[in-house]
Amino acid sequence: MGELVKGRVESSLPGLRGIVADDKDQEHALVTREGPTKGDAEIDQLYAEAEDKRLSKTSLLLDVLNISNVLTDGVSAMVDDSFNKCFTSTRPEPWNWNIYLFPIWVVGVVIRYLVLFPIRVTLLFIGFNTLIVVFLLVDLTLMPSKRKMAMQRKLVQWMCSAWVAAWHGVIRYHGPKPTPGKNRIWVSNHTSMIDYVVLCSYSPFAVIMQLHHGWIAFLQKRILSSLGCLWFNRTEVNDRAVVAARMKDHVNKEDAIPLLIFPEGTCVNNEYTVMFKRGAFDIGATVCPVAIKYNKIFVDAFWNSRREAFGKHLFRLMTSWALVCDVYFLEPQSIQPEESPQEFAGRVQAMIAKYANLRIVPWDGYLKYYNLGEKNPGLIEKRRRVLADVLRAYLGKTSAAPSAIALEKEGKAAVELQSDGKGQKGEVEGVALQGWRKLCVGGTVHPV
Amino acid sequence: MGQAASGGLTQGDVDEVIAASKGVFNQAEIESLYKRFRALDRGHKGYISPEEFLSIPELSINPVAQRLVRCCECPNFTTFVKMVAPFSPRASREDKLVFMFTVYDVDGDGFISREDMSMMLKQLAGSSLSEEDRQDIISRVLAQAGGAERLDFPAFKSALSSADLGNMVVEIPVDL
Numbered sequence: 001m002g003e004l005v006k007g008r009v010e011s012s013l014p015g016l017r018g019i020v021a022d023d024k025d026q027e028h029a030l031v032t033r034e035g036p037t038k039g040d041a042e043i044d045q046l047y048a049e050a051e052d053k054r055l056s057k058t059s060l061l062l063d064v065l066n067i068s069n070v071l072t073d074g075v076s077a078m079v080d081d082s083f084n085k086c087f088t089s090t091r092p093e094p095w096n097w098n099i100y101l102f103p104i105w106v107v108g109v110v111i112r113y114l115v116l117f118p119i120r121v122t123l124l125f126i127g128f129n130t131l132i133v134v135f136l137l138v139d140l141t142l143m144p145s146k147r148k149m150a151m152q153r154k155l156v157q158w159m160c161s162a163w164v165a166a167w168h169g170v171i172r173y174h175g176p177k178p179t180p181g182k183n184r185i186w187v188s189n190h191t192s193m194i195d196y197v198v199l200c201s202y203s204p205f206a207v208i209m210q211l212h213h214g215w216i217a218f219l220q221k222r223i224l225s226s227l228g229c230l231w232f233n234r235t236e237v238n239d240r241a242v243v244a245a246r247m248k249d250h251v252n253k254e255d256a257i258p259l260l261i262f263p264e265g266t267c268v269n270n271e272y273t274v275m276f277k278r279g280a281f282d283i284g285a286t287v288c289p290v291a292i293k294y295n296k297i298f299v300d301a302f303w304n305s306r307r308e309a310f311g312k313h314l315f316r317l318m319t320s321w322a323l324v325c326d327v328y329f330l331e332p333q334s335i336q337p338e339e340s341p342q343e344f345a346g347r348v349q350a351m352i353a354k355y356a357n358l359r360i361v362p363w364d365g366y367l368k369y370y371n372l373g374e375k376n377p378g379l380i381e382k383r384r385r386v387l388a389d390v391l392r393a394y395l396g397k398t399s400a401a402p403s404a405i406a407l408e409k410e411g412k413a414a415v416e417l418q419s420d421g422k423g424q425k426g427e428v429e430g431v432a433l434q435g436w437r438k439l440c441v442g443g444t445v446h447p448v
Numbered sequence: 449m450g451q452a453a454s455g456g457l458t459q460g461d462v463d464e465v466i467a468a469s470k471g472v473f474n475q476a477e478i479e480s481l482y483k484r485f486r487a488l489d490r491g492h493k494g495y496i497s498p499e500e501f502l503s504i505p506e507l508s509i510n511p512v513a514q515r516l517v518r519c520c521e522c523p524n525f526t527t528f529v530k531m532v533a534p535f536s537p538r539a540s541r542e543d544k545l546v547f548m549f550t551v552y553d554v555d556g557d558g559f560i561s562r563e564d565m566s567m568m569l570k571q572l573a574g575s576s577l578s579e580e581d582r583q584d585i586i587s588r589v590l591a592q593a594g595g596a597e598r599l600d601f602p603a604f605k606s607a608l609s610s611a612d613l614g615n616m617v618v619e620i621p622v623d624l
Contacts, residue, residue, distance in 0.1 A: 061607045064589050068616040074516045075535050076618045077506035384511050384574030391585050
């Protein structure tokens with residue numbers, strides 16, 4: 001997955017294809033391998049400058065009627081876009097296509113589905129259920145005590161190991177094993193729910209997870225809660241303060257079990273990484289990064305929750321030869337004096353991206369669920385204002401710097417324009433929520 | 449080559465689509481566009497709804513996103529390909545101009561009237577351009593483009609005769 005795709009160089013400003021960009025000019029890159037380089041205001045400014053470059057400013061007819069650039073941007077995004085690339089799995093080239101290899105492949109399939117799979121399922125069934133029973137026994141019979149907690153943690157660790165064995169996991173752990181410590185929080189890139197299992201079978205963690213449905217919910221509530229796992233709903237996550245308070249609470253406990261956060265907020269395909277949310281970086285704790293890289297040689301561990309049910313995902317894992325994975329425990333990082341939490345998040349993301357060989361993409365993972373234009377009408381307005389200024393120049397009027405009130409009015413007007421007058425009032429946060437709710441209702445949006 | 453065109457695309461379909469788009473795409477590009485269409489069409493309904501288009505972040509920050517998306521109401525695959533066709537490197541200048549004209553002609557009556565231009569300018573230049581200035585601009589444009597009250601396609605074409613449309617090309621990513 002390189003930068004050049006058949007001679008096409010990716011523009012450094014997402015969504016702006018029509019311009020002749022100085023792509024080699026690293027200064028303009030929004031995100032380099034070292035992390036995000038620009039703040040929001042600067043990014044808006046870059047877009048405005050790019051728009052300005054595209055206008056002729058000499059011919060009124062051209063500037064008004066020649067919409068080729070903006071149309072090219074639009075259609076280009078329809079055909080391919082960098083956000084979508086984060087959630088696609090590339091299908092491996094079939095290698096079984098000749099008379100010699102095909103029978104071997106068939107034998108392989110037979111073994112995997114008819115021999116390995118039943119064995120694994122049986123062992124898993126026995127092992128896992130035994131452990132659950134023991135766990136519930138311990139839970140119900142013993143009084144809360146340090147020993148009980150230690151036993152429960154050990155049991156959960158064994159349960160996860162049982163699962164890893166069921167997938168025939170070949171996992172290499174690099175770096176020092178995590179030890180619980182006050183005011184520490186662990187962050188990792190996210191590919192699938194099995195990330196948690198892979199980590200937990202080595203060293204127990206608590207997580208903040210989306211509460212699911214069905215049998216997973218039972219597991220989550222009954223067993224993982226004992227580890228101190230925290231649950232949320234995506235609606236509640238918008239209330240950053242609540243989650244932040246819970247996190248702070250947890251890391252300040254004396255013998256707190258290490259808390260693991262997935263700052264991307266959603267499963268990504270292990271080739272890219274989307275924006276790290278700053279929540280975990282904002283609570284004043286030391287951040288211990290973990291990088292997880294799956295080797296796709298036998299199976300692709302990415303769980304595309306919109307294409308695949310979790311059960312099917314597990315089935316796929318259990319009918320492949322092995323699950324190969326590298327886990328890197330990296331050096332703990334603290335926030336530097338002049339760093340903002342977002343910059344801190346970016347720096348840690350760059351570290352993880354380097355070890356796990358991921359490309360950083362400047363989009364928010366939650367974009368899967370709502371419309372960026374609605375959430376950030378300021379950017380569109382800035383771009384529009386560039387043309388407005390040029391047109392006013394033709395009329396002989398110079399543009400005055402807009403007042404704060406005028407800007408706010410423009411922002412609201414922009415939101416109305418973008419939503420085609422569907423009457424979305426309120427602040428930007430409210431708009432985002434409504435946009436997401438709008439997509440949720442009547443759609444099959446999986447929580448992850 | 450590559451894997452079989454996924455789910456439901458037959459050679460007959462491909463031929464039909466190639467014909468409908470005047471042959472600007474080859475087979476590999478059609479297959480690639482089909483994959484993209486399937487990825488965007490989340491419910492596998494056979495068409496792409498405006499919300500699905502606008503969930504593409506790079507499209508949603510486009511000033512004329514709304515117009516583009518409404519321009520082709522819920523396209524099925526053939527319509528989708530026809531929409532992308534003018535952006536193929538093999539498309540003619542005429543095709544590109546026709547597409548631009550279709551987008552600009554909001555009410556679809558074959559003429560770009562004052563109302564059409566007003567709507568487009570609202571999307572292009574936003575609300576920082578006052579109504580009065582907007583009407584002023586429109587008057588000037590109409591005057592410079594031949595003096596009629598509305599633009600037909602030949603007038604539009606000649607107004608853009610000096611425009612370089614070489615950038616109006618979108619490359620379809622094709623896996624080999």
